[in-house]
Amino acid sequence: MNKSEFLEQLESGLKDLPNSEIKKSLNYYSEMIDDRIEDGESESDAVASLGSVDEIAVSVKSQTQLPTQTKQKSGYKIFIIILLVLGSPIWLSILLALFSIILAVYVTAASIIIALFSVVASFLLGGTAAVFGSPIIMYSNIQTGIFCIGAGLILFGFGVFLAYGTVKLSSLIIKFTAFCGRKLKSLIIKKKSA
Numbered sequence: 281m282n283k284s285e286f287l288e289q290l291e292s293g294l295k296d297l298p299n300s301e302i303k304k305s306l307n308y309y310s311e312m313i314d315d316r317i318e319d320g321e322s323e324s325d326a327v328a329s330l331g332s333v334d335e336i337a338v339s340v341k342s343q344t345q346l347p348t349q350t351k352q353k354s355g356y357k358i359f360i361i362i363l364l365v366l367g368s369p370i371w372l373s374i375l376l377a378l379f380s381i382i383l384a385v386y387v388t389a390a391s392i393i394i395a396l397f398s399v400v401a402s403f404l405l406g407g408t409a410a411v412f413g414s415p416i417i418m419y420s421n422i423q424t425g426i427f428c429i430g431a432g433l434i435l436f437g438f439g440v441f442l443a444y445g446t447v448k449l450s451s452l453i454i455k456f457t458a459f460c461g462r463k464l465k466s467l468i469i470k471k472k473s474a
Contacts, residue, residue, distance in 0.1 A: 283313050286327045293337030297344055305340050382464070389457045396446040400439055407436030 281289075287306055294302045309330065316326035330336065364371075410432025418425030 281327050282323050283310070283327060286313070286330070286333060289333040290336060293333055294340060297341065301340075301344050309336070382461075385460070386457060389453050393450045393453060396442075396450060400443045400446050403435050403439030403442060407432045407434070407439055410435060 287310060290309060291302060291306060294305060297305075312330065313323070313326045316329060317323055321329070410428045412432075414425045414428035414432065417428050
């Protein structure tokens with residue numbers, strides 16, 4: 281077996297280790313082979329004198345300290361958990377404030393829509409009541425009755441005009457709040473995935 285074949289087999293035998301450990305071991309055994317060749321051995325004799333590739337791989341794996349890497353990762357997780365618990369008064373307050381702001385925006389949007397429809401309903405109902413109530417007023421004073429009919433028609437017409445605008449404006453408010461909700465959701469999802 282020549283040097284390159286030996287190093288390839290050793291690399292495949294150490295594939296479970298981190299890349300830095302594999303490179304370190306390959307460099308070490310490559311230099312060892314080169315030193316023996318410089319001392320006068322042939323390449324195949326230098327490789328054969330190192331021993332079996334499987335035995336070397338087992339030896340290198342046993343000398344590599346993998347449990348400390350796992351401890352570092354678990355220590356990191358414990359540190360994060362401690363930070364989350366200790367920081368909970370801050371981040372919990374911020375989340376609660378953010379939730380309150382979002383809820384306030386939705387309640388305000390709903391209140392605006394309800395108020396607009398209430399104004400439209402008052403114009404339509406007031407105009408209808410003035411038109412249908414004017415004959416009763418005409419018995420006592422005809423000019424006041426005619427004025428009530430005109431005012432009722434104006435109120436009803438203005439109510440119909442406002443109804444169209446209110447439906448369009450309500451649709452825009454609903455679309456805008458849905459757009460803001462989607463943007464907020466996408467920001468949260470991107471942060472979680474990152």
